[in-house]
Amino acid sequence: xxxxxxxxxxxxxxxxxxxxxLTFVMLRIVPGNPIETMMGEHADAATVARMTAEMGLDxxxxxxxxxxxxxxxxxxxxxxxxxxxxxxxxxxxxFGNTLKLALFAALFxxxxxxxxxxxCAVSKNRLPDRLFMGFSLLGISLPVFMAAMFLxxxxxxxxxxxxxxGTDSWKCFILPAIALGWNSAGQVAQMTRTxxxxxxxxxxxxxxxxxxxxxxxxxxxxxxxxxxxxxxTMMTIQFSSLLSGxxxxxxxxxxxxxxxxxxxxxxxxxxxxxxxxxxxxxxVVILGSLLADCLYSVLDPRIREES
Amino acid sequence: MPGGxxxxxxxxxxxxxQSQIGEEERFRDLMRxxxxxxxxxxxxFFLIILMTLAAILAPNLTPYDENSMDLMHRLSPPxxxxxxxxxxxxxxxxxxxxxxxxxxxxxxxxxxxxxLILGSALGVLAGYRGGITDVIIMRAADVTLxxxxxxxxxxxxxxxxxxxxxxxxxxTLVNWANVARVVRSQTLKLKNSxxxxxxxxxxVSEGKIMxxxxxxxxxPTLLVLFTLNVPESILTESSLSFLGLGIQPPNASxxxxxNTGRQYLYNAPWLCFVPGAxxxxxxxxxxxxGNGLLDVLDPRQKKQ
Numbered sequence: 001x002x003x004x005x006x007x008x009x010x011x012x013x014x015x016x017x018x019x020x021x022l023t024f025v026m027l028r029i030v031p032g033n034p035i036e037t038m039m040g041e042h043a044d045a046a047t048v049a050r051m052t053a054e055m056g057l058d059x060x061x062x063x064x065x066x067x068x069x070x071x072x073x074x075x076x077x078x079x080x081x082x083x084x085x086x087x088x089x090x091x092x093x094x095f096g097n098t099l100k101l102a103l104f105a106a107l108f109x110x111x112x113x114x115x116x117x118x119x120c121a122v123s124k125n126r127l128p129d130r131l132f133m134g135f136s137l138l139g140i141s142l143p144v145f146m147a148a149m150f151l152x153x154x155x156x157x158x159x160x161x162x163x164x165x166g167t168d169s170w171k172c173f174i175l176p177a178i179a180l181g182w183n184s185a186g187q188v189a190q191m192t193r194t195x196x197x198x199x200x201x202x203x204x205x206x207x208x209x210x211x212x213x214x215x216x217x218x219x220x221x222x223x224x225x226x227x228x229x230x231x232x233t234m235m236t237i238q239f240s241s242l243l244s245g246x247x248x249x250x251x252x253x254x255x256x257x258x259x260x261x262x263x264x265x266x267x268x269x270x271x272x273x274x275x276x277x278x279x280x281x282x283x284v285v286i287l288g289s290l291l292a293d294c295l296y297s298v299l300d301p302r303i304r305e306e307s
Numbered sequence: 308m309p310g311g312x313x314x315x316x317x318x319x320x321x322x323x324x325q326s327q328i329g330e331e332e333r334f335r336d337l338m339r340x341x342x343x344x345x346x347x348x349x350x351x352f353f354l355i356i357l358m359t360l361a362a363i364l365a366p367n368l369t370p371y372d373e374n375s376m377d378l379m380h381r382l383s384p385p386x387x388x389x390x391x392x393x394x395x396x397x398x399x400x401x402x403x404x405x406x407x408x409x410x411x412x413x414x415x416x417x418x419x420x421x422x423l424i425l426g427s428a429l430g431v432l433a434g435y436r437g438g439i440t441d442v443i444i445m446r447a448a449d450v451t452l453x454x455x456x457x458x459x460x461x462x463x464x465x466x467x468x469x470x471x472x473x474x475x476x477x478x479t480l481v482n483w484a485n486v487a488r489v490v491r492s493q494t495l496k497l498k499n500s501x502x503x504x505x506x507x508x509x510x511v512s513e514g515k516i517m518x519x520x521x522x523x524x525x526x527p528t529l530l531v532l533f534t535l536n537v538p539e540s541i542l543t544e545s546s547l548s549f550l551g552l553g554i555q556p557p558n559a560s561x562x563x564x565x566n567t568g569r570q571y572l573y574n575a576p577w578l579c580f581v582p583g584a585x586x587x588x589x590x591x592x593x594x595x596x597g598n599g600l601l602d603v604l605d606p607r608q609k610k611q
Contacts (some may be wrong), residue, residue, distance in 0.1 A: 011449075014446065015446070015449045015450055015453050016453075018446060018447075018449070018450035018453075019450055019453055019454065021450075022450055022451075023462060026462050026463060026465075026466045027462065027465070027466055029466055030465070030466045137591065137594060137595070138587075138591070140594065141538070141587050141590040141591040141594055142587055143542050143545055143546065143583070143586055143587070143590075144546070145545075145546060145549045145565065145583075146565075146579075146580075146583040146586070146587065149565075149569065149572060149579055149580075149583075150580070150583075152572075153572060153573075153576055157572075157573055240455045241455065241456075243455045243458070244455040244456055244457035244458060245457070247457055247458070247461070247546075247550070248457075248546055248549065248550070251550065262458070262461060263550055266461060266465050266552065267551075274462065274465065278454070278458050278461075278462055281454075281455055281458050282453050282454050282455070282458065285453055285454070285455055286453050
């Protein structure tokens with residue numbers, strides 16, 4: 001098992017380097033000198049040349065890449081063009097908000113999703129099942145920005161129950177978290193239902209029942225525990241879509257997080273900032289799926305015993 | 308695409324390949340079975356047809372012009388004259404919605420087709436050739452899939468700039484990797500099957516084996532991927548346009564309509580919620596249809 005984890009870690013590092021390369025190339029093929037774009041039309045040629053040399057943009061592309069790669073390894077993401085601060089500092093101050101948002105959203109999605117999935121599996125093909133499954137499809141089809149604006153319109157603007165935007169108190173995170181978690185909740189619900197139904201058809205469930213274990217006992221201690229495995233792995237992978245959604249949610253609710261920083265980077269044509277933020281988000285996703293793999297092999301005795 | 312769905316498609320595809328050597332249900336029979344068993348999927352199919360027709364026939368369906376301003380009637384709520392109200396320029400919202408459907412549906416279909424072509428070509432190549440080709444293609448797929456799809460789309464859109472063609476390109480580059488993975492795993496299974504072996508022995512060329520014998524067997528799976536990737540593309544584009552990174556005015560997709568309507572959320576909420584509902588409806592319809600197809604094509608479902 002240790003060998004497998006090591007193998008996956010090496011793979012993750014390779015993918016990570018690929019990610020750095022891809023963002024690097026994508027952002028260098030933008031036409032025009034970024035310094036000129038940044039300084040506006042009236043910049044004098046001498047200053048542009050000096051700045052270009054200072055940032056190493058006049059060097060050959062491969063040298064620029066390795067220079068960037070090494071500075072990234074040291075934790076230095078360069079200086080933001082538009083905000084004039086080190087990118088690592090900007091990311092540090094924004095990361096907390098995004099993390100808070102994502103955690104609240106995940107909490108909401110997983111509680112709601114697992115509960116709904118459980119209810120559906122128990123009442124297979126009856127009214128509650130159909131109702132909740134329709135609901136979960138609605139959740140999957142609802143774009144994050146629609147959920148966000150709808151919640152903002154109803155609960156903040158019309159009813160005044162919760163703040164419209166900001167990050168001042170935990171109340172500010174309720175609506176964004178629901179908007180962001182809505183999608184994942186639908187997915188978790190469907191996954192839980194499918195996994196539970198599959199598990200409930202297994203022989204050992206029959207055995208447990210034959211031994212006289214009640215419905216609740218079978219469901220909670222035998223079925224749910226085993227059905228949670230695929231759901232758990234999916235949940236770690238879901239962090240990826242939560243980060244995608246965070247861009248939108250943070251924009252709608254004016255939360256100063258990584259997603260909003262990315263949007264700012266794009267509108268300010270700020271390459272170091274965009275590179276830094278996307279690199280961070282992608283690393284989180286890669287780490288998440290690595291974690292999911294490890295978790296899976298630790299939790300599933302069949303895989304654990306194999307090696 | 309949601310992780311669970313991707314897995315289900317892969318498993319269903321693998322099982323199909325394994326069960327294929329025996330009797331193969333003809334495609335027409337599969338469709339008949341779906342029509343019989345899954346009314347929601349059928350309903351969704353007709354809904355999609357209806358929306359496509361409405362988009363094509365937009366000029367015939369509405370008396371208003373898409374872009375003609377009427378500043379006397381800005382932001383007027385839904386009425387008999389303007390069924391869905393008017394926007395910030397006094398343009399009829401229903402008309403904008405119908406024309407927007409053209410752009411949004413096109414964005415759903417074109418990049419999905421392109422990514423299917425690119426993804427299946429690379430997938431079959433990786434699976435059939437193996438070796439270094441496989442390593443390079445699949446590592447590229449890994450890198451693509453490592454990005455949260457929205458972030459990758461944002462980075463590519465940034466370097467290409469906005470506009471319809473660039474949206475097509477971006478969504479193709481975001482979606483190909485999923486397709487490549489599924490097609491590769493099917494190719495690996497099919498490569499060693501007897502009929503491919505037989506074809507190889509009688510001297511059929513490599514390219515022809517890949518096209519005729521392997522890809523044609525992947526078609527049902529590709530159909531499911533198509534149906535489930537269309538709503539994904541529509542959602543990604545509308546998110547991009549919502550941030551102002553996608554389609555550029557005067558073209559209007561539903562996402563862009565929501566982006567402009569957002570400034571008037573509090574005094575003219577219909578400007579956001581009407582195109583939003585349209586997006587949901589299309590996405591829901593494609594999801595229902597895709598799930599229906601997946602159920603029919605999944606051999607496990609047949610046994611039950």
